[in-house]
Amino acid sequence: MAERWPEYPHDALGWSVQALLPLVHRPPNGTWGRRGATPFTLAEEWIGAPMHAEPRVDALVHRYLAGFGPAGVKDFQAWSGLRRTDEVFDRLRPGLRVYRDEAGRELFDLPDAVLPDPDVPAPLRLLPDFDNVLLAHADRTRVISDEYRKRVCVGAAVAPTILVDGHVRGVWTLRRDGAATVLTARPFRALAGAESDALAAEAAALLAFATPDDAHELRVERPE
Structure with missing residues (x-):
């Protein structure tokens, strides 16, 4: 595009393509600790089929x-x-x-969807930022209270969250500290013994997945 329209700023041409063409943000961009050029490709090339003329x-x-x-x-x-x-x-x-x-x-x-028994506890989970579980319903109090939402959704950002029994009960961050990768959990309330154990297990699994070659550390801050 820059060769075809050299009189226009290259950045403006790039943003126009992203706004007007169906694109896919393909991997491996977003790998831990690395940044670089955003790899886009045409959606039709990625899925291997023409785009539908009308929304389905x-x-x-x-x-x-x-x-x-x-x-x-x-x-x-x-x-x-x-x-x-x-x-x-x-x-x-x-x-x-x-x-x-x-x-x-x-x-x-869906007709074949299975509803779990309401008495079955939901396992503790660490959700990434902008997870659709927090954004997929008009009434978000089914997952996050209005009070906690103010602490999780700040401006245009949606922080990574800690789910306890299916509800947001804190936030977490991941960063490198020297040779170690540290997961810092910030619960909004005190965690019970079983909840603390579940958090430790979930954090260990996430750290092993994200940075398998690093030393790992879990830090749990006191609720404010």
């Missing part, structure tokens, strides 16, 4: 429910940015399961 909203609804169902129409709209999708869900209704939540709102799910 029905397929998008099914993919969304596979990841985040049961969920309502407003949840899908909050996640996708699409509006006026009520007729889409009505058309798909015969092939979906339909539930009601405590407030009487309709929730949809």
Whole structure:
């Protein structure tokens, strides 16, 4: 592009391509501790097939429910940015399961999706920044309280979070300190003994995955 339009700034041409063409942000960019040029490629080359001329909203609804169902129409709209999708869900209704939540709102799910028993505890998990679990529903209090959301979602950022029994109970960071990689956990409340053990196990697994050749350390700060 720079050769074709040499009179225009190269940065402006690059940003125009990112805004106007369907691109894929392909790996290996984002490897731990390294930065560099962002590797983009045309979406058609990456998937090996032409792009569809029109959006496949029905397929998008099914993919969304596979990841985040049961969920309502407003949840899908909050996640996708699409509006006026009520007729889409009505058309798909015969092939979906339909539930009601405590407030009487309709929730949809895939017909073969399995609902866990509500008494089964959710395991402690360390979620990355901008994880869709925190962003995929209109009512985010099902995962994070309004109080904690102010501490996790600051400006345009969404911090890495600690889930305890399916709810946000803290944040964490990962950084290199000399020859070691340190995971620092900042719980919003004191963790019980079993929760502390689960945090240590989850942190060890993450550190082994992220930096297998480093020394590792877990630091847990006192709740503020």
